Amino acid sequence: MLLTINPPRLRHFxxxxxxxxxISTTSYGEMNVTFSPDSDIQKLLIDSIAGCSSHIDLxxxxxxxxxxxxxxxxxxxxxxxxxxxxxYQSTRPKSPLVTHLKEEGLxxxxxxxxxxxxxxxxxxxxxxxxxxxxxxxWTNQAPKYSYEDVVITDDPSIIDLYRxxxxxxxxxxxxxxxxxxxxxxxxxxxxxxVQIRAPKGKIPSPKDMPFPESARGDREFxxxxxxxxxxxFGPQSTLSNKEKDARWQQYEGKYIQWNNAIxxxxxxxxxxxxxxxxxxxxxEAEVVVTFKPEHQPLLSLLREGDVxxxxxxxxxRKGLGMLYRLDDxxxxxxxxxxxxxx
Numbered sequence: 318m319l320l321t322i323n324p325p326r327l328r329h330f331x332x333x334x335x336x337x338x339x340i341s342t343t344s345y346g347e348m349n350v351t352f353s354p355d356s357d358i359q360k361l362l363i364d365s366i367a368g369c370s371s372h373i374d375l376x377x378x379x380x381x382x383x384x385x386x387x388x389x390x391x392x393x394x395x396x397x398x399x400x401x402x403x404x405y406q407s408t409r410p411k412s413p414l415v416t417h418l419k420e421e422g423l424x425x426x427x428x429x430x431x432x433x434x435x436x437x438x439x440x441x442x443x444x445x446x447x448x449x450x451x452x453x454x455w456t457n458q459a460p461k462y463s464y465e466d467v468v469i470t471d472d473p474s475i476i477d478l479y480r481x482x483x484x485x486x487x488x489x490x491x492x493x494x495x496x497x498x499x500x501x502x503x504x505x506x507x508x509x510x511v512q513i514r515a516p517k518g519k520i521p522s523p524k525d526m527p528f529p530e531s532a533r534g535d536r537e538f539x540x541x542x543x544x545x546x547x548x549x550f551g552p553q554s555t556l557s558n559k560e561k562d563a564r565w566q567q568y569e570g571k572y573i574q575w576n577n578a579i580x581x582x583x584x585x586x587x588x589x590x591x592x593x594x595x596x597x598x599x600x601e602a603e604v605v606v607t608f609k610p611e612h613q614p615l616l617s618l619l620r621e622g623d624v625x626x627x628x629x630x631x632x633x634r635k636g637l638g639m640l641y642r643l644d645d646x647x648x649x650x651x652x653x654x655x656x657x658x659x
Contacts, residue, residue, distance in 0.1 A: 353464065373398070375402070375403075376441075404430075404437065447476075448469070605641070625649075
């Protein structure tokens with residue numbers, strides 16, 4: 318069989334191969350990949366947000382990290398424009414988180430997936446100069462417990478693709494109506510701090526550092542500690558369940574003023590207002606307290622291990638596998654340790 322070669326076509330073929338190889342090997346920007354929990358992706362995000370001077374566009378499936386929330390609101394406070402598209406299932410109508418973000422001046426929209434799907438993107442564009450994208454979902458769980466990844470690049474061609482996708486998501490018609498209103502910037506809530514002098518590891522009693530009576534208002538308070546409640550309702554109690562229920566009526570609905578350490582913060586939009594607290598730093602959780610919505614800005618700043626002074630209403634007693642439940646909580650202050658006076 319005789320093989321014929323067409324020189325012009327052959328030259329065209331090799332030219333296409335050369336151009337293809339040239340494009341595939343040309344670097345238009347740097348690209349890095351990092352993984353958690355071995356690397357601190359959250360710090361990478363915080364530093365990227367803090368380094369922005371103009372605008373940030375976020376398309377994320379969830380937002381539950383207090384540190385990231387605070388860094389975003391700080392950026393907005395210095396004039397950075399922030400637009401966010403978030404999955405509607407992570408926010409629910411009248412979400413306290415979205416309300417807080419909008420009051421801080423962020424533009425937030427919730428997006429539904431099609432046919433019951435979700436908005437599972439997780440990418441951020443910083444000043445149109447840096448892109449971070451990957452599985453990392455911007456929650457408290459991600460840096461501690463999850464295997465996640467992000468790709469970081471400053472390649473303009475890739476950033477442009479994501480920018481166009483963000484604009485498409487941001488302009489979609491199926492955002493929840495309640496997120497479409499303009500942001501309403503308000504004066505930033507200043508975190509109250511109360512300085513105390515106490516030995517290391519010891520939480521002072523409210524009796525050692527009483528707050529003004531004005532903090533109590535006209536609510537009915539009862540002077541009782543967790544240890545005293547445990548003597549009546551804990552596993553060491555000799556009372557029957559019926560007797561415990563009868564005794565609990567003396568406490569239910571009354572308010573307490575306690576100083577406790579934060580053992581666990583709520584990780585999802587369903588329990589942003591809830592803290593698991595203990596009377597010992599580093600101890601086991603003893604109570605679950607639901608705080609009022611207006612404390613959301615301060616709750617986002619608190620960390621596990623912080624000690625807070627608060628008031629709350631006794632709701633449910635301790636039972637099998639259940640902690641004491643309190644609601645209508647007010648945070649009076651975060652306790653700051655000082656060295657004892659000589």
